[in-house]
Amino acid sequence: MSSPLRPTVAIAFHSSNGHTAALAEAVARGAAEAGAEVVSVTVDTITDAQWAQLDAADAIIFGSPTYMGTASAAFHAFAEAGSKRYISRTWSDKYAAGFTISGGLSGDKSSTLGYFVTLAAQHGMHWISLGQLPGFGDANSESQPNRLGYYVGAGSQSRYDAGADAIPKSDIVTAERLGARVTEQAAIYIAGRAALAS
Amino acid sequence: MSSPLRPTVAIAFHSSNGHTAALAEAVARGAAEAGAEVVSVTVDTITDAQWAQLDAADAIIFGSPTYMGTASAAFHAFAEAGSKRYISRTWSDKYAAGFTISGGLSGDKSSTLGYFVTLAAQHGMHWISLGQLPGFGDANSESQPNRLGYYVGAGSQSRYDAGADAIPKSDIVTAERLGARVTEQAAIYIAGRAALAS
Amino acid sequence: MSSPLRPTVAIAFHSSNGHTAALAEAVARGAAEAGAEVVSVTVDTITDAQWAQLDAADAIIFGSPTYMGTASAAFHAFAEAGSKRYISRTWSDKYAAGFTISGGLSGDKSSTLGYFVTLAAQHGMHWISLGQLPGFGDANSESQPNRLGYYVGAGSQSRYDAGADAIPKSDIVTAERLGARVTEQAAIYIAGRAALAS
Amino acid sequence: MSSPLRPTVAIAFHSSNGHTAALAEAVARGAAEAGAEVVSVTVDTITDAQWAQLDAADAIIFGSPTYMGTASAAFHAFAEAGSKRYISRTWSDKYAAGFTISGGLSGDKSSTLGYFVTLAAQHGMHWISLGQLPGFGDANSESQPNRLGYYVGAGSQSRYDAGADAIPKSDIVTAERLGARVTEQAAIYIAGRAALAS
Numbered sequence: 173m174s175s176p177l178r179p180t181v182a183i184a185f186h187s188s189n190g191h192t193a194a195l196a197e198a199v200a201r202g203a204a205e206a207g208a209e210v211v212s213v214t215v216d217t218i219t220d221a222q223w224a225q226l227d228a229a230d231a232i233i234f235g236s237p238t239y240m241g242t243a244s245a246a247f248h249a250f251a252e253a254g255s256k257r258y259i260s261r262t263w264s265d266k267y268a269a270g271f272t273i274s275g276g277l278s279g280d281k282s283s284t285l286g287y288f289v290t291l292a293a294q295h296g297m298h299w300i301s302l303g304q305l306p307g308f309g310d311a312n313s314e315s316q317p318n319r320l321g322y323y324v325g326a327g328s329q330s331r332y333d334a335g336a337d338a339i340p341k342s343d344i345v346t347a348e349r350l351g352a353r354v355t356e357q358a359a360i361y362i363a364g365r366a367a368l369a370s
Numbered sequence: 371m372s373s374p375l376r377p378t379v380a381i382a383f384h385s386s387n388g389h390t391a392a393l394a395e396a397v398a399r400g401a402a403e404a405g406a407e408v409v410s411v412t413v414d415t416i417t418d419a420q421w422a423q424l425d426a427a428d429a430i431i432f433g434s435p436t437y438m439g440t441a442s443a444a445f446h447a448f449a450e451a452g453s454k455r456y457i458s459r460t461w462s463d464k465y466a467a468g469f470t471i472s473g474g475l476s477g478d479k480s481s482t483l484g485y486f487v488t489l490a491a492q493h494g495m496h497w498i499s500l501g502q503l504p505g506f507g508d509a510n511s512e513s514q515p516n517r518l519g520y521y522v523g524a525g526s527q528s529r530y531d532a533g534a535d536a537i538p539k540s541d542i543v544t545a546e547r548l549g550a551r552v553t554e555q556a557a558i559y560i561a562g563r564a565a566l567a568s
Numbered sequence: 569m570s571s572p573l574r575p576t577v578a579i580a581f582h583s584s585n586g587h588t589a590a591l592a593e594a595v596a597r598g599a600a601e602a603g604a605e606v607v608s609v610t611v612d613t614i615t616d617a618q619w620a621q622l623d624a625a626d627a628i629i630f631g632s633p634t635y636m637g638t639a640s641a642a643f644h645a646f647a648e649a650g651s652k653r654y655i656s657r658t659w660s661d662k663y664a665a666g667f668t669i670s671g672g673l674s675g676d677k678s679s680t681l682g683y684f685v686t687l688a689a690q691h692g693m694h695w696i697s698l699g700q701l702p703g704f705g706d707a708n709s710e711s712q713p714n715r716l717g718y719y720v721g722a723g724s725q726s727r728y729d730a731g732a733d734a735i736p737k738s739d740i741v742t743a744e745r746l747g748a749r750v751t752e753q754a755a756i757y758i759a760g761r762a763a764l765a766s
Numbered sequence: 767m768s769s770p771l772r773p774t775v776a777i778a779f780h781s782s783n784g785h786t787a788a789l790a791e792a793v794a795r796g797a798a799e800a801g802a803e804v805v806s807v808t809v810d811t812i813t814d815a816q817w818a819q820l821d822a823a824d825a826i827i828f829g830s831p832t833y834m835g836t837a838s839a840a841f842h843a844f845a846e847a848g849s850k851r852y853i854s855r856t857w858s859d860k861y862a863a864g865f866t867i868s869g870g871l872s873g874d875k876s877s878t879l880g881y882f883v884t885l886a887a888q889h890g891m892h893w894i895s896l897g898q899l900p901g902f903g904d905a906n907s908e909s910q911p912n913r914l915g916y917y918v919g920a921g922s923q924s925r926y927d928a929g930a931d932a933i934p935k936s937d938i939v940t941a942e943r944l945g946a947r948v949t950e951q952a953a954i955y956i957a958g959r960a961a962l963a964s
Contacts, residue, residue: 177566240654241686241917242638245645252641264501265555276900276915282876283686289487290637290679293499293521298555301491303462306870308925321870321923323491323835329915331902357463357496364562368375439719439884440836443846447839456834474702474717480678481884488835488877504672506727519672519725521637527717529704573962660897661951685883689895689917694951697887699858719887753859753892760958764771 177366179358181208181351182226185235186215186247190336191273192237195328195347199233199271202351207359210351215250227257230358231267231300233351234291238274238284251291264296267361269354271326271347273339285325300354302326304346311340318346326350375564377556379406379549380424383433384413384445388534389471390435393526393545397431397469400549405557408549413448425455428556429465429498431549432489436472436482449489462494465559467552469524469545471537483523498552500524502544509538516544524548573762575754577604577747578622581631582611582643587669588633590732591724591743595629595667598747603755606747611646623653626754627663627696629747630687634670634680647687660692663757665750667722667743669735681721696750698722700742707736714742722746771960773952775802775945776820779829780809780841784930785867786831789922789941793827793865796945801953804945809844821851825861825894825952827945828885832868832878845885858890861955863948865920865941867933879919894948896920898940905934912940920944 181203187193193214200210211229213222226232236243243251257263270288272281289299302323307316319342320327328343330336379401385391391412398408409427411420424430434441441449455461468486470479487497500521505514517540518525526541528534577599583589589610596606607625609618622628632639639647653659666684668677685695698719703712715738716723724739726732775797781787787808794804805823807816820826830837837845851857864882866875886893896917901910913936914921922937924930 240647240651241690242644242647242683245641245648248638248644249641251636251638255636258636261503267496274915277871277913278876278915278921279900280686280690280876280917282872282874283683286484286487287638287679287683289484289497290522290676293497294637294676296499296501296521298465298499299487299491299497301494301496303494305459306873319871321868321872323494323874324488327872360562360566361559362562363565364558364560367561367565368558438845438849438852439888440842440845440881443839443843446836446842449834449836450839453834472717475673475715476678476717476723477702478678478719478884478888480674480676481881485836485877485881488874492835492874504675517673519670519674521676525674657899663892682880682883685880685893686918689893692895692897692917694861694895695883695887695893697890697892699890701855719890720884756958756962757955758958759961760954760956763957763961764954 177359177363179208179230179355179362180211180228181355181358182211182213182229182232183235184213184215184226184232186244188237188244191330191339192235194336194339195271195273196235198344198347199351202348203355206352206355208355216246218250227262229266230362231354233354234270234288236272236284238272238279238281241280241283242287243284258294261296266297267300267354267358268292268297269300269325269350271350273328273330275332277320277329281327289324300357302350303353304349307342311342314341314345316342317349375557375561377406377428377553377560378409378426379553379556380409380411380427380430381433382411382413382424382430384442386435386442389528389537390433392534392537393469393471394433396542396545397549400546401553404550404553406553414444416448425460427464428560429552431552432468432486434470434482436470436477436479439478439481440485441482456492459494464495465498465552465556466490466495467498467523467548469548471526471528473530475518475527479525487522498555500548501551502547505540509540512539512543514540515547573755573759575604575626575751575758576607576624577751577754578607578609578625578628579631580609580611580622580628582640584633584640586732587726587735588631590735591667591669592631594740594743595747598744599751602748602751604751612642614646623658625662626758627750629750630666630684632668632680634668634675634677637676637679638683639680654690657692662693663696663750663754664688664693665696665721665746667746669724669726671728673716673725677723685720696753698746699749700745703738707738710737710741712738713745771953771957773802773824773949773956774805774822775949775952776805776807776823776826777829778807778809778820778826780838782831782838785924785933786829788930788933789865789867790829792938792941793945796942797949800946800949802949810840812844821856823860824956825948827948828864828882830866830878832866832873832875835874835877836881837878852888855890860891861894861948861952862886862891863894863919863944865944867922867924869926871914871923875921883918894951896944897947898943901936905936908935908939910936911943
């Protein structure tokens with residue numbers, strides 16, 4: 173249960189070989205440092221209790237690898253199972269955001285992020301953009317987040333045959349900042365709801 | 371100048387023959403009734419003073435007809451001129467939403483709404499979804515908003531050779547509710563900012 | 569095995585409750601009448617032999633309901649399993665097209681069709697557009713195909729609680745014509761390959 | 767006037783400061799080397815004679831910088847002026863393809879390419895995908911085309927403050943190959959039409 177000024181930020185993600193999980197950890201770290209109560213849910217093993225955690229969250233950040241031009245089939249199975257929440261409008265007015273990773277620099281990650289926006293809109297959620305200008309220079313510099321130049325959400329790139337620790341530092345920092353941003357924005361929103369209710 | 375609890379909602383739209391203008395009026399009406407101070411800007415004749423009004427708004431709702439699968443060229447010229455605001459991050463964290471109309475039921479209106487989302491994300495804005503389940507039945511019934519079943523924003527359809535008063539009532543109500551929704555959500559957000567600043 | 573002038577057109581689709589299957593039958597009918605050898609594959613029960621049929625086809629037409637703003641999870645599982653063909657470029661230069669159905673008039677069917685385009689492009693396939701101007705008037709008139717006004721592919725709409733026989737005739741004719749169009753275009757392409765090889 | 771086996775490939779592009787023009791030259795070079803009769807049209811100064819050249823082409827390749835998440839306003843003005851061809855179906859069944867460039871690695875180039883697909887579909891054109899697997903390694907290596915990992919079309923990236931000669935060689939080769947691919951595919955198609963007509 174979140175206090176009015178401490179938003180609950182849920183991260184609902186699928187990771188096949190650890191890359192997306194590494195980004196999810198970075199998002200969680202950024203959110204926690206910004207003051208969020210963080211809930212992390214791996215969507216391919218989601219339980220009823222975890223569905224309830226998503227229902228109670230102030231924001232849900234979607235994460236998935238980009239496979240064949242969209243989120244993974246496991247993520248889509250989760251989203252399809254979420255159709256009951258669509259009908260009951262359970263997630264309406266929550267904040268939403270997203271992140272994805274692929275083996276190519278583009279790799280159609282934009283399609284996955286665009287799909288997350290569509291999914292969020294079907295639920296009546298509000299989409300929090302990445303909010304970072306593109307970084308340039310060394311991909312492993314922590315001072316250059318958003319090296320890939322995304323706007324709708326966070327994009328990361330790493331070779332499939334490399335381990336998750338090969339993800340460039342720029343991408344990790346980008347994910348941390350996304351977690352922080354969603355937290356900060358959700359904190360404003362829930363403070364507003366509390367103020368208007370009082 | 372908006373008081374903390376009365377959001378300023380700007381509508382930045384292009385209308386060629388009156389259809390989009392009729393929707394913009396409906397959005398404005400819904401926003402005003404929900405308590406917004408409304409600013410309407412026709413983007414093909416925008417002045418420096420109106421750019422400043424957009425800069426000062428809490429939310430900007432984009433509107434355009436869908437021509438050849440995207441917003442009108444006049445709207446794109448406005449968006450391109452807005453690149454200075456992109457660099458200065460002037461519109462960052464504002465709320466954004468959108469509406470469009472075309473002659474066909476689909477007519478690729480989804481592409482225009484998706485473009486609005488992308489534009490908003492480039493500015494670091496937050497996207498407010500339509501938040502209405504699809505309506506069914508008579509297109510001219512006021513009790514069935516969102517007859518076209520959009521989620522990202524408001525879509526309307528009317529024959530090109532018909533006047534703006536031929537726009538179905540369902541679409542007008544949908545636009546009114548979008549204006550109201552953006553206002554209500556922006557009111558929460560600015561109340562939160564005020565609460566956290568105090 | 570197709571003769572040079574008789575294209576093999578495969579339809580790879582998922583249907584949950586019969587609506588998409590009814591459209592797939594219409595696509596097949598239109599393709600057969602235009603001279604195609606038609607292969608229909610339900611992707612959730614696809615066999616190795618059927619994968620080989622897709623590999624041998626001149627064109628593959630993708631079909632799925634639109635659930636939560638994209639193709640069904642079952643379709644996505646099929647597409648993900650197709651990643652081996654992506655690596656081997658087995659489907660490169662085949663023709664591709666798509667169709668989808670949802671309960672709402674829009675229902676984000678455009679997102680599903682856009683996803684099909686992205687999937688096809690990942691495979692290096694060529695996308696055949698719907699090629700029909702929007703129809704107007706009675707949805708059940710056979711003389712008004714493409715009542716929904718799509719361009720990228722065929723879109724259909726029917727209430728979820730109605731049977732597949734409630735799909736409007738306009739949508740059925742639209743699907744038939746898509747099957748015919750893909751066949752005609754593929755016939756030109758394979759005739760050209762034969763001519764250049766001789 | 768093209769002979770049946772020598773396709774006419776038109777490049778319709780807008781360039782503001784030379785970057786897109788450099789890519790257009792690469793596309794033209796690749797097309798010419800593959801046997802095309804090439805027509806290059808700068809869409810912001812298009813003449814009636816050039817519109818007629820586009821009407822007579824077997825394929826039209828669209829090119830534009832990506833500004834604020836879509837093609838430039840000048841390109842959109844061209845596309846909007848092309849609506850007469852939409853009504854007359856003049857471009858129906860032509861081949862289409864596209865390329866774009868932006869200052870960021872992603873920079874929402876996918877949105878521009880997706881818009882090109884939508885525009886082509888409105889005209890009833892067939893979309894030729896890039897058909898290149900992602901390259902890895904040195905961006906300036908000619909042996910690693912498609913370093914950015916696009917599929918729908920060709921994407922390039924170069925700093926805005928650098929001249930057009932700073933565009934990485936990988937991107938130039940990618941554009942050349944796109945021109946060659948469209949030519950090769952169009953040659954097959956027009957050979958097929960000739961074979962079926964004889």
